[in-house]
Amino acid sequence: MEALLILLPISLLLGGTFLFLFIMNVKNGDFDDLSTPAKRMLFEDENINTNLNKKQGLEK
């Protein structure tokens, strides 16, 4: 049973970390548009460049 003393905090810490990451992602806007990126993925490769530019353009 002493193992619990180590395992419990680890499990809570892990859970907490992922929850924190999730919250950061939501705040970043990664979940704002759930359907367009899925479609965008289907385009041919040459567009990857435009999409990269887009990201940079937005960050400015």
Next chain:
Amino acid sequence: MTAPTRESISEQSSKAMPIRSSYDCTHCGLSTKNPLFINDQSTEIAFCCKGCMTVYEIIKDNKLGEYYKLKESEPLQESIPVFQSKANYKHYDETNFKNEYVSVSEDNQKIKIYLEGIHCLACLWLIENTPKMHPGIISANLNFENSLAEFTMRPNTKISEIALLLSKLGYQPHPVKNDDELQSLKTKEERDYLIRLGIAMACMGNILLFSISIYAGLEGKLKDSFEWLSLVIALPVLLYSATPFYKSAYNSLKQKRFNIDLPVSLALIFGGLGGVVSLLTGHGETYFDSLTSLVFLLLLSRYALLKIKQHGVSSSSLEYFSSFGSVKVQRENGVIETVLAKYLELNDTILLSTGDMVPADGEVLQGTGAVNTSLLTGESNPIAIKEKSVLFSGTEIISGELSMVVQKVGNSTKLGQILTEVNRTKSKLSPISTLSDKISRYFIAVVLFLSLALISYFSFQGNFTEGAMRALTLLIITCPCALALATPLALASAIHKLSSEGIIVKSEDVLEKVAKTKDIYLDKTGTLTKGIFQVSNWQSTTENKYYDIVWTLESKAKHPIAQSLKNYIESKVTPVELSVENWLEVPGIGVEAIIDSIKYRIGKFSSPDPLSTTIALYEDDEPVLKVQLRDNLRHDSIESIKTIVEAGFRPHLISGDSEKNVHNIAKVLGIPLKHAFFRVTPKDKVEIVKKTDLSIMVGDGANDAMALKEAEVGIAVKGSLDISLKAADIYLSNMGVSPILEIIKISRECIQVIKRNMIFSILYNLVGATLAINGYLNPLWAAVLMPLSSFTVLLSTYFWIRRKN
């Protein structure tokens, strides 16, 4: 002669055209009998119209042929022929406009544009490839769900050029106000919701892990520490994730009403406090697992509802449709400026030419021409104007060039008065308050009463804990969430379905009303008919079609029909201007000129059909070409009316046009003459519509606006004035009236689904309540079972959506 129907018209035109039975438009896929061709490496490529051809050429010129490959991969999507707008969007470059719509930073400027007509993967691809077509665009980012595109442009890029490009591609651009605060507030709200959900899920998962060992029989110190840990983990859920429930319950109490968040909040507060008390005293149950599951599952089903509601064109996007024209103003020093119509001032001199909307009331100073007043009065015949004629805002110049002095602007114009009237009419209170709302309210009152009764009954017997537990179980299991979810969910799905058909619904309660109505009032001009005179028959006695000759003769003419003739010719061929001598326009008679030393004259030709006008081209006084023009019925009008009657509705025709015109159309449509109202003023329309309890009004013009507002359900068709859009509940963004059938069908199905969902959730709650009162369930079971009913409702609605798509 009976008025020709659609069949006979297309028959006539196919006779005139060569040859193969039908072609599919390369751009939009529409099958057409009168294709236009371009030659590409000696193969002929067919198009249904000039608009589609232009788009094809732009796409090819920019080496973006990928578009058509993508389109092929989505064969199910329907598209419509491209409508090329004549607007030049110059006013988008004005400072006033920029301040309101463009956000400018040091090295770029951004604008959000709502694009009408986004419908498939290929559209997405095309929009996001606009940087390749215009050097000024740095990037384009389209949100497919709500058709909003954000363009990032280099500084000094003209917005008008971007708008023109988009409209050439076939997407009507509607710029969205640069309302950063509101926008970010909305986004923040959504993100908060997701975070609440995430926290609830993570905490619930961890608490359930502890609970398993407790349920498995954990005892002693470890059990205590697990329970304390559960409390700590449950706190973020109870204090943060669940706050929307507390807020909504508090608000409903303030309004002295019960809503479904009340029992939820009570269960959370008392369950939470009870758990803490049990922990402190060392005996009794803790319910943190049940409470967190409850919060998570409730949030989840509401999030699902939120997502369905957001899908497709949301009702709020209707705001983007308001148009704002620009107008040329001639200053005293002779300088001509382009100004947004809403910034016009009294006594400004404005210049108008063919195709312009008159932006204010005023008097013609110079020039002659013709106006189409159908949007304002319902009159379908063009009206000739000359110096001193009075022009009203909301009418359209269909031929001629003139200058006008502004005498009334804004609210004092005739159009403005109607608008004020529309706004003053109190927004309709829905007489059919949603049934489920009522049921839930009684239900909650009963449940609250029963819980109190349980507690007092068991306290009386000295067993308070048992009473509290049963009351908590009852509160949780009877939470009428499924009931509350059933209606909005089905309505939101219906709206989603309709929006994918190009039907934009402003408010949800409209659907319930549509399902109950019996009478449909349809405006004639612009709604059932196209509202403009168009060539319906071009009959030449020889092989020669005389396109160039007619175009040359009419190119300078000012009479109302000239523009219709020119439009028709330009849609057929690219006309060549011939050299003319002695060109002469005789008002009321026609035009004449000498071309190649032959005297040509265009003039009226007596016509037996009262609905149409026939003109003829005379070659040396010999008629060689007859052209029939009429305000055509829209292609789907006849069939739509037939189906509407079959669906059990009574269609009525209601028009400001003359008795002759209205009765003729009624006959063609098969509407009884007693149901055809003619020479109706806007006020009369309201009176007629008011007489029927539940009525649908379909219209487009300013003369329909008040009736649209007054009717139970107002439907504005494509091409409607802003004012009608404001007054209406539903906007059809595709041409024609056949979408009305879709609205009727989907509303009826939607009501069916609501009924099914409600019956299920009531049954479920009755069974659950009986079990809870008799003590067969504990709060955890209740917390798991309760949301299950919501999911059944979700599933039942989901299957309905899937089945039709």
